[in-house]
Amino acid sequence: MVIILIGPMKVGKSTVARLLAERLGLERNGLDKRRWNYFGEIGYDEGYARRLAETKGMQSVLSYWKPFEVYAVERHLADAHDCVIDFGAGYSVQDDPSLRERIRQALAPYPDVVLLQPCPDPAESAAYLSERVSSELQGVNSHYLTDSANRELATIVVYTAGKSPQETCDEVVERLGPHPRGA
Numbered sequence: 001m002v003i004i005l006i007g008p009m010k011v012g013k014s015t016v017a018r019l020l021a022e023r024l025g026l027e028r029n030g031l032d033k034r035r036w037n038y039f040g041e042i043g044y045d046e047g048y049a050r051r052l053a054e055t056k057g058m059q060s061v062l063s064y065w066k067p068f069e070v071y072a073v074e075r076h077l078a079d080a081h082d083c084v085i086d087f088g089a090g091y092s093v094q095d096d097p098s099l100r101e102r103i104r105q106a107l108a109p110y111p112d113v114v115l116l117q118p119c120p121d122p123a124e125s126a127a128y129l130s131e132r133v134s135s136e137l138q139g140v141n142s143h144y145l146t147d148s149a150n151r152e153l154a155t156i157v158v159y160t161a162g163k164s165p166q167e168t169c170d171e172v173v174e175r176l177g178p179h180p181r182g183a
Contacts, residue, residue, distance in 0.1 A: 001024075001026065001082055001112070002077075002080050002081065002082070002083055002084075002085065002110055002112065003020060003024075003026070003083075003084045003085070003112045003114060003172075003176070004084075004085045004087065004107065004110055004112065004113045004114065005017050005020075005084070005085065005086045005087065005114050005116055006087050006091070006092040006113060006114070006115050006116070006150050006153060006154065007089065007115050007116035007117050007144075007150060008089050008117065008125065008126075008129060008144040008145050008150075009089040009129065009132075009133050009140075009144065010129050010132035010133050011089075011116045011117060011118065011129065011160055012116060012160055012165055012168060013086040013087065013089075013116055014030060014032075014086050015165045016086075016116060016165055016168050016169050016172065017030065017084045017085070017086035019165055019166060019169040020084045020169050020172060020173070021083070021084040023169060023173060024084070024173070026082055026083050026084050027082065027083040027084070028083065028084050028086070029076070029080060029083040029084065029085045030085070030086050031072060031073070031076050031085060031086065031087050031088060031091060032086075032087075032088045034072070034076060035068075035069070035072045035088070038068070038071060038072035038075045038076065039065075039068040039071075039072060041071070041075070042067075042068065042071050044068050048064070049061050049064055049065075052064055057136070058136055058140075059139075059140065062090060062140060065090065066090075066094060066095075066096065066099055067099060069088075069090055069091045069094075070091075070094065070099045070102045070103055070106075072091065073087070073091050073092075073103060073106050073107075074102065074106050077106055077107075077110075089144050090140075090144065091103070092107075092149055092150055092153055093143070093144050093147045093149045093150060094149065095147075100149060103149070103153065104152070104153065107153050110155075111155055112155060112156065112176055113153055113154050113155045113156070114154065114155075114156045114157075114158060114172055114175075115150045115151065115153070115154035115156070115157045115158070116158055116160055116168065117145065117150070117157065117158075117159060117160065118159060118160050118161040119159050119161045120159065122142070122145040122146045123142075123145075125145050125161075126138070126142040126145050128161055156172070156175045156176070158171050158172055158175060
């Protein structure tokens with residue numbers, strides 16, 4: 001069993017992944033922890049990314065990361081077994097159609113792709129998360145919320161506003177249905 005959590009920045013994916021893994025007796029396998037190794041496998045240039053950040057801002061760095069993110073997802077899922085994976089916010093939202101399709105294909109075999117989002121309305125969700133996200137990245141997070149990618153990829157959507165991480169975890173387990181171990 002592999003459970004994948006996707007969603008915008010600071011919605012609680014990592015916290016809920018930890019709780020789910022503990023509850024279900026699975027390993028937590030955060031993609032952000034392994035991304036630099038995966039990025040490096042296909043020629044990521046940290047110096048170039050640093051120069052982009054200094055001269056053009058974080059948005060340029062995030063754009064540079066996109067093909068590396070897709071590779072990281074593909075590579076990570078190839079090794080994933082019996083775990084809960086929390087994606088960083090940008091991995092599942094790709095503007096380039098070919099990268100978007102690669103993400104779709106990578107996630108297609110997995111029946112438990114859970115979108116965590118504060119509420120159904122993207123603008124309300126962005127406002128809810130605004131205190132948690134740096135001002136420089138609020139526009140990016142709004143894009144992650146308004147883009148259709150996460151809703152198209154998710155097999156389950158759980159709204160988090162007004163819920164504790166444990167309550168969110170409980171709802172995810174309930175929505176997963178009868179197959180979770182240790183539930």
